[in-house]
Amino acid sequence: MGTKNISMAVIRRLPKYHRYLGDLLDKDIQRISSKELSDIIGFTASQIRQDLNNFGGFGQQGYGYNVEALYNEIGKILGLDKKYNAILIGAGNLGQAIANYSGFRKAGFEIKALFDANPRMIGLKIRDFEILDSQEIESVVKENEIDIAILCIPKNGAQEIVNRLVSVGIKGVWNFAPIDLEVPKDVIVENVNLTESLFTLSYLMSEIE
C-alpha cells in the first residue's frame, strides 16, 4: 500500500536519515532544521525537505523537525516495526558472519534456521542454530511462515534455490550471491554484490594515481 511512487533514489537515502537522526538522538538533540541536517548528512537542505515530504509534513515552519518524532516516523516508513521470519542459506564464512550480524533485530528480522548443502556442515551449531540440510528448506519455510531468505551461496545453483524458495511462498531475498536472480515481480530482491563494490573501488583507485 505505497503512497505515491517513491523513487529508488529517495528510498536508498531513508536508512541514512534514520542513522543520522539516531546519532542526534544519542546526543540528546531535540530539534534540527533541514539546513543543520544538511551540514552533517551532506544532502542539500532542499533535497531533505523534498525527500521527507514524499511521506508527510513532518516539520514545522520556523522550528524545523523534532528529532525523535522524525526518527520514529522514518523507522515506520522503513517498516522497522514489522516482524519478518528469515532463513539463511549457505553457512560458509560469509553466511556465518551474517548469521552473527546484530543488525537484524533492529530491522525486525528474525533468523529461524540456517541451511547448507555441504554434508560436513550439517549439524554444526552457529549461535543457537544447528545447520540443516538444504533439502529441508521447503518444509521449514512452510512450517515457520518464513518471509525472507538470506542467500550466502555461490552463484551456481543460486537461481535454482530461489525457484524453490519462491515456490513455497518466500516474499523477499537478501542476496549475497553474485548473480541477478529472476523472480516474480511481487518478490523483492535486495542485492549485496561484493564483487561489484570491489570493482568499483578498483576503478576509482585506478583513476586517481
Place this chain on the structure above:
Amino acid sequence: MGTKNISMAVIRRLPKYHRYLGDLLDKDIQRISSKELSDIIGFTASQIRQDLNNFGGFGQQGYGYNVEALYNEIGKILGLDKKYNAILIGAGNLGQAIANYSGFRKAGFEIKALFDANPRMIGLKIRDFEILDSQEIESVVKENEIDIAILCIPKNGAQEIVNRLVSVGIKGVWNFAPIDLEVPKDVIVENVNLTESLFTLSYLMSEIE
C-alpha cells in the same frame, strides 16, 4: 588520469557489463550486439552503447561487439590489471569472511596483513595470516607499501583508525563499518553498508504486503 567526467551511474554499471561478458565468454559466444546484450543484462541497447562510448568505440557497425575484446577492455577500464596491496582491519566474523573472499585476486588486490584490537584475537591464524595488533598498523602500512585498507570494525573508533591510515598514506578504503568516513578528497572510500541494504529490503517488503 580519467578521460571525461564519467558519472557514478555509469561506473557502477561497469562491473555488471564485465560479469555478463565473462558469462558469455564462458559460453564461447564470440560476438554480441547491444540489442542482444540488452536482452540479457536488462539495460536498454541505447544505454549500453552510450555507456561504452564513454570509454571508446569498441564496437563495429553491422557486427556488434567482440565479446572477448570488450571483456578485456572493461577489465582494463576497471583497473583489474593493476596490483594493490591491502590490509584488513577487524578480524571478527565479517572480517574473516572477507579475508577468505576469493574475489580479491580477480580485482588485483592482495591482502598482506590482518589486524584486530582484541588481545584474544592477536596471534590467531586466518588463512596464511597471523592476526596482528592494531598498534602495528602504521609500521606495516609503511613497510609493505599498502594502498588499501578493508575496514571490518564497528563504527565507534572507525574514524580514528581511518585518520591513522590516511596519515601513513593509504589511498583507498573498502568500508564495512556503518559510518560515513571523512577523508581527504584524494582518498577513495567505497562503502558496503549492510544495515542500509537491510533497511531498504525492509522498506520494500513493507510496501508489497
Place this chain on the structure above:
DNA sequence: TAGATTGTTAATCGATTAACAATC
C-alpha cells in the same frame, strides 16, 4: 551491394536545486 548495427546527436524524462509564499 543490402542489411545490420554502431556511434552520436537530439529529445525526453526524472531527479535535484532554487525560490518563495505560507505559517509557526
Place this chain on the structure above:
DNA sequence: TAGATTGTTAATCGATTAACAATC
C-alpha cells in the same frame, strides 16, 4: 510581532531513451 524555516512550485541539471546518419 519579527524571524525562522517549512512545504511546495518552478527552474535547472543530468541521465536515459530515441532517432538516424555513418559505416562495416
